[in-house]
Amino acid sequence: MSGKLYIVGTPIGNLDDMSIRALRILKEVDLIAAEDTRHSIKLLNHFEIHKKMVAYHQHNEQHSSEGLIELLKQGQNIALISDAGMPLISDPGSVLVKNCVAQDIAMEVVPGPNAGLCGLVLSGLDTRQFLFLGFLGKENKAINEGLKRIKESEVTAVLYESPHRLTKTIDILINNDLGHRQMSISREITKRFEESKYGTIKDHQDYYSEHTPRGEYVLCIEGRTPEEGxxxxxxxxxxxxxxxxxxxxxxxxxxxxxxxxxxxxxxxxxxxxxxxxxxx
Incomplete structure (x- = not known):
């Protein structure tokens, strides 16, 4: 019989958020497929988990998926983890999961923290529906497609951004006539210096003209407003x-x-x- 793929969520900063079930699964599986083994070894060592790991990241996803599928067919149980949070959410894993679906290999999800959802519930904006875009991207085509969806959407848009690109992204939003929209910016969620700031996109532009961005960011942007028509x-x-x-x-x-x-x-x-x- 084939083994099972476990899609395991891990902490996004605070190790106390590691679930009891996730710990049990990581101790029981035959192999852990990690986005960055050098990063994940710190997590495993903290919880005294001694398990073989292989790298599964965006640059080897197709090739690595083929090898993992073969191991699953041989009966091995494998846990898929990312550097932080839920695998597949702006992280590798979709190729492996699609192959498991196509080849009828059993899967089980072990829920864990997600920065986007945490930022959303902290935003003070409408949470009934939302548009998750992950990172807006670096290429003009990807940026323009993301901006188009933000401008048209009537629901809250959720973005990830790195500290060295935050001000550029805010400037892009301003230059696309979105400066009046409300936006929350949360950084370092679950970590020691967790912080959320609120205001219009223009307010944030003013703030970060005088403050250096630090940490990883979640941006939640108000949907299309009535004044935009x-x-x-x-x-x-x-x-x-x-x-x-x-x-x-x-x-x-x-x-x-x-x-x-x-x-x-x-x-x-x-x-x-x-x-x-x-x-x-």
């Missing part, structure tokens, strides 16, 4: 051609398919009529 609300859309009407929504970042749907709704036309008129 909706695309085209102050324009006479009916006086435009269908092509111009469509361009209003696309310029605001709406996908063409959704923009056509909105145009058909605005003008009382079928989507087919809009499509035919624009594409001819």
């Amino acid at each position: 909706t695309p085209g609300q102050n324009l006479d859309l009916n006086a435009m051609s269908l092509e111009e009407h469509l361009a209003v929504y696309i310029t605001d970042g709406m996908p063409e398919k959704d923009a056509m749907k909105q145009v058909s709704k605005d003008r009382g036309l079928s989507k087919r009529d809009v499509y035919n008129a624009i594409k001819r």
Whole structure:
């Protein structure tokens, strides 16, 4: 029979947050797949867990997954851990889990802390629904896609950011007309110097113009506000051609398919009529 993959959450700073169940699983499995074995050995040594580890990180994820799947098929039980928090959440693991699903290998999750959720409940913003984006990214394409989703979203957006990129990210948000939105910034969650600050994005820009960022950050950004309105609300859309009407929504970042749907709704036309008129 195949073994089982355990997806194990670990502390994000305070080792007292390690669960009794997580400790038991890590002691019982045959192997631990860790994002960074040099980092995880400190955790294991603290709890006197002496277990073989292998590296499983973003640079070897595909190759390492193949080897781990073979070990699981041979009957070994494996625990997957990241450097901190829940594996797969802005951390490696998705390739291995997908392969386990495809090959009908048993899995079990062992819940643990998550920085994004902790930041969200500290934010004072709407927590009923939220948009988790992880790190906004470094490439322009990824940044622009993330910004588009933040601007369009009506629910709280949750981001991770490192100290050396925090001010740059805040500046990007300001430059995209989001400075008026409320945002909480929490740093070093569960650690000794845990701290949360509140205000508009512009308030945070002012604060960090005089303070050096330190620690790992969770940013929670208010969803689209009423004063932002909706695309085209102050324009006479009916006086435009269908092509111009469509361009209003696309310029605001709406996908063409959704923009056509909105145009058909605005003008009382079928989507087919809009499509035919624009594409001819």
